[in-house]
Amino acid sequence: MFMFAGTCLTGQAMAQPPGGPPIDPRAMSGIPRADPQTEPGTITVRALLGGFSQPAVGATVSLELKSADGSKTETRTAVVGGDGRASFADLAAFHGGTAVASADLDGERQSSQPIAVSPAQGYRVLLVKGAGSSGAAATGPATGAAPPSAGDVPLPGVAFVNPGTPKGTLLVGTLDLRGGTPIEGAKVRLVLTGPDGNSETREAVSDSRGTARFPGLDALAADVSLVAEADLSTGTERSQPFSLAGQDTGMAVVLAVVGPSAPARRQTMGPRAVPTILPGTVRVTVFGPDDQPIDGVPVTVIKQDTTGFSKRYEDATGEDGVARIGDIPLTGEGLFRVEASYAGAPWRSTFFTLDERMGVAVEMRVFPVTTDLTRVRSAVQFGVESMENDLARVDHLFQVYVDGDSAYWPGKPYKLLAAEGATGLIVRDRADQLLEHTPEAPFTTIEGPLPPGELIDLSTAYLLEHDGTAEIHWSAPFPIVDGRAVVVDGLKLVRGAKKGPVRPPHQNGESRVDLDVYEIGALPQGQAYDLQIDGLVTRPRIYQWLGLGFGVFVAVAFGLGFALRPRASLRDRLLKRKAALLRQLEAAGPAEREPIVVALDQVFCQLDALEARPRHADPGAAWQDKA
Numbered sequence: 280m281f282m283f284a285g286t287c288l289t290g291q292a293m294a295q296p297p298g299g300p301p302i303d304p305r306a307m308s309g310i311p312r313a314d315p316q317t318e319p320g321t322i323t324v325r326a327l328l329g330g331f332s333q334p335a336v337g338a339t340v341s342l343e344l345k346s347a348d349g350s351k352t353e354t355r356t357a358v359v360g361g362d363g364r365a366s367f368a369d370l371a372a373f374h375g376g377t378a379v380a381s382a383d384l385d386g387e388r389q390s391s392q393p394i395a396v397s398p399a400q401g402y403r404v405l406l407v408k409g410a411g412s413s414g415a416a417a418t419g420p421a422t423g424a425a426p427p428s429a430g431d432v433p434l435p436g437v438a439f440v441n442p443g444t445p446k447g448t449l450l451v452g453t454l455d456l457r458g459g460t461p462i463e464g465a466k467v468r469l470v471l472t473g474p475d476g477n478s479e480t481r482e483a484v485s486d487s488r489g490t491a492r493f494p495g496l497d498a499l500a501a502d503v504s505l506v507a508e509a510d511l512s513t514g515t516e517r518s519q520p521f522s523l524a525g526q527d528t529g530m531a532v533v534l535a536v537v538g539p540s541a542p543a544r545r546q547t548m549g550p551r552a553v554p555t556i557l558p559g560t561v562r563v564t565v566f567g568p569d570d571q572p573i574d575g576v577p578v579t580v581i582k583q584d585t586t587g588f589s590k591r592y593e594d595a596t597g598e599d600g601v602a603r604i605g606d607i608p609l610t611g612e613g614l615f616r617v618e619a620s621y622a623g624a625p626w627r628s629t630f631f632t633l634d635e636r637m638g639v640a641v642e643m644r645v646f647p648v649t650t651d652l653t654r655v656r657s658a659v660q661f662g663v664e665s666m667e668n669d670l671a672r673v674d675h676l677f678q679v680y681v682d683g684d685s686a687y688w689p690g691k692p693y694k695l696l697a698a699e700g701a702t703g704l705i706v707r708d709r710a711d712q713l714l715e716h717t718p719e720a721p722f723t724t725i726e727g728p729l730p731p732g733e734l735i736d737l738s739t740a741y742l743l744e745h746d747g748t749a750e751i752h753w754s755a756p757f758p759i760v761d762g763r764a765v766v767v768d769g770l771k772l773v774r775g776a777k778k779g780p781v782r783p784p785h786q787n788g789e790s791r792v793d794l795d796v797y798e799i800g801a802l803p804q805g806q807a808y809d810l811q812i813d814g815l816v817t818r819p820r821i822y823q824w825l826g827l828g829f830g831v832f833v834a835v836a837f838g839l840g841f842a843l844r845p846r847a848s849l850r851d852r853l854l855k856r857k858a859a860l861l862r863q864l865e866a867a868g869p870a871e872r873e874p875i876v877v878a879l880d881q882v883f884c885q886l887d888a889l890e891a892r893p894r895h896a897d898p899g900a901a902w903q904d905k906a
Contacts, residue, residue, distance in 0.1 A: 304331055308410035310437060311394040317401025319546055321368045322394055324380045326359045327407045334363025340382045340406070342367045344396065347375035374398045384408040398546040435535040438505075438521035443781050443796070444529025447497025451507045451518075453485045455536045461489020462536070467509045469493050472520075474502045485509075496523050509534045547642050550617075550631035556638025560605040563617050563641045565596050568684055572600020573645065577620045580604050584613035609635055621645040624688040624728045629712055648728055649685040652804060655729070656680050657757040661799075661808075662765045663749065665816040666742065671749040673698065676707075676738045679757060681731040688728035696722045698753040701741040710736045747817045751775075751810040759802040766812060768793030774811035775799055850886070857882045 304327055317323055322342065326335035338359045345352050351372070357365035359382075370378070373396045381390040389406040444450055449469065453462040465485040472478040483491040496505075501524035508517040516534040523530055556562050565576045573596060580592040594602040607615075617628040626645050633639060662674035675697065681687045695714070697704050701721045706714050714723040714737060721741070729735050743749050751764075764772050772780070772795075779797035799808055860882065864875045 304329075304405055304407045305410040308389060308405050308407035309391040311392060311402045311404045313400050313402055317403055318368065319401050320370055320374070320396070320398045321366060321401045322370070322378055322380065322396070323364055323366045323401070323403045324357075324359075324382070324391075325364045325403065325405050326382050326384060326389075327363060327405065328384060329408055334361070335359050335382065335384050335406075335408070336361055336363065338382050338384060340365040340380060343379045343381070344370065344373045345376050345378070346373055351376075370396050371398065380404055380406060382406045435533050436516070436518045438507075438518060438530050438532040440526060441529050441531035444531065445494070446526065446528055447495060447523065448529035449493040449496055449505070449507070449523065450529065450531040451483070451485070451491040451493070451509070452531065452533045453489045453491065453509055453511065453535075454533060455512075461485070461487070462511065463487050463489060465489075465491070465509050465511060467491035467507060467534070470506045470508065471499065472504045472506070473500070499523065501525070507532050507534060511536050547644050548640070550628055550639055550641045552634045552637045553640045554637045556640060557605060558635055558638055559607045559609055559633065560603060560638035561592075561607065561615070561617065561633075561641060562638065563594075563596070563602045563604070563619070563643065565600050565602070565619050565621070565643050565645060567644070568646055572596070572598070573621065574598050574600065576600075576602075576645070578602040578604070579618045580607065580615055581618060582607070582613045582615050584611060605638075607633065609633055615639075617641045617643065619643050619645060622648045622688075623690070624648045624686065625726065627727050644730075646684065646686040646728070646730060648688040649683070650687070650689050652687075652757065654682040654685070654731075655687050655757045656682070656760050657755070658761040659755075659759055659808075660763045660765060661751055661753075661810065663751075663770060663812050664767045665770070667818075669745055669815075669817050670742045671745050671812070671815055672740065673701070673743055673751065674738075674740050675753075677736075679729060679735045679737055680733075681729050681735070683731055686728035686730045692724050692726045693756075694722045694724055695737060695739075695756055696754065697739060697741045698743065698751045700743055700750075702744075704739055704741040707736070707738040707740060710738050713737060714739075745815050745817075747813070747815050749812045749815055751812070752807055754807040755802045755804055758804045762799040762802060762808065764797045764799050764810060764812075766795050766797075768795070770795070770812055770814040772797045772799075772810060773813050775809055853882055853886050857886070 324340045324342070326338050326340060327333055328335050336359055340357050340359060342355045342357070343352070344355065353373070355367055357367060359365045367378075376396050377393040378396050379391055379393055381388065384406065385408055387408050389408065389410060391404045391406065394402050394404060438449075441450060451467045451469070453465040453467065454460070455462055463485055467483050467485060469481045469483075470478055471481070481493060483493055485491045491509075499505075501522065503522065503524075504520045505522060506518055506520050508515055511534065513536050516536070518532045518534065521530070521532070553562070561580050563578045563580075565573050565578065567573050576596045578594050578596060582590045582592075592604045592607055594604045596602045614630040615633060616630050619626045622645070624645075626643055628641050628643060631639055631641070657677060657679045659678075660674075660676040662676065664672050666672050677695075692715075704716065704721055704723070706716050706723060710723075713725065713727075713729075713735065715726050716723045723737075723739060725737075743751070764776070766772060766780075776797040777800040780795035781797075782793075782795055799810065802808065857879065860875055860879045864872060864879065867875055
């Protein structure tokens, strides 16, 4: 759902986080960060005695765990290794709860902010000596804010660098994360506090994108602390103190309505071989959104071999939500997948293979389904660059989010069309589990329901022909809340832009980013974007004329060869005609002979005429006569 927070707050889409001056790790001490490289359900604590080159090797890190309802607490410890890190895993008993990390660093106690314990996400946190007793971000203004790294999401209340925003400008996003929607009309206050304790308050109102803008902050002194706050439905939400000092671009912060925490769902495991399951057996466990098993769900194991032939093995789940399908032959090559039918929708697993030594366990989470299109929101980005042979490559990034507790399913598979005239369509790696695609087809097909509460990637790439100008005409399959077009340096969007272009700023130490970003706006379902991009590279016309000239030469040469080819003499052709008519006459019945006889008569007459023609004199014979 943070995709929509990002679309509200940033003015560009393909920029990398700026390098800027070296980041003081004390500014990040105590702030947990979601990290896709950390094993889900794991918390990693990095302890430093100052800079990044000073790991607190041998220090003891404590992790105080609390369950979601507060009824269960536990403290665990781990020793910092040579890489400066201590990791905590096996936290399943506290999923949905919180954890606080702390460590004694050369006599100075450092603690983190509360860390979410989630089975679906791993977290990292820094504890740095000199950051203050509760971490720099928690007790005082930070000297800077690090941008979220690739894969991270902005944490509510934590300011971050926002490339594409003018220097000295702060964007405050007001969002309802329960539905992933922006809050329009929220009164946002920015409290500026100087070192003498005197404060000033500025106000702004969030727009339709949930964004309140505070410009002109680049003139503030470096020691002025900023706190953003807004009165939302859950009360007054405040950010942690921060500063814009030393930043070459603007910043942003999210103030969010989170609402009561839902019970954490256990992580669904992918298909895996299990030694306790007999070879040739697939054990399928089906459970709902509440992790409870579902009885009576029809389950089918489908084998697809290399020739395209498929075979099905069927069963249904019992009271424990488990179906055991055995006696599957292990002979021959092929891939397997499981399909379960629930709430009128087909639910599919990823593909897997069977092991000759053990069986396979498959877990499938299913949901109720809805046909309410208003629960579906999407964001799209068209990235365009020139290719050879008068072709343009379009990276069609498309993400979808479904609100509520039901999956979206209109009752049958449905197509996602590429732009008009697209060729060479491919499915991007992140979407290949959800989209079916037939080679050469200019569309993909969604074969199953879109699950709720998660970002769903449906991105593709394809080619468009152009003559220096490319046109993108694409209809929205779902309501689009944010649309963008990104073109490389030298190209220009001349039709369809609502705003822009914006070029991501260049930072010292970073490679130059030559991209222009245009906002193309939101779009209702069923309406179409009509974009035109100019400046694409075309082939030199000389090569086209040369190709045309060569084609004309080949055609003329072929025609002359046909016209000048040796031809059979008239007498030879008449003889062939006579032979053919004689064969027809021999095979014909009495009623069919008359026209054949007439034709033969004509042929004989023509042959007689040829024989009667005067021939050239034979000089030798003439001389003989005279002698």
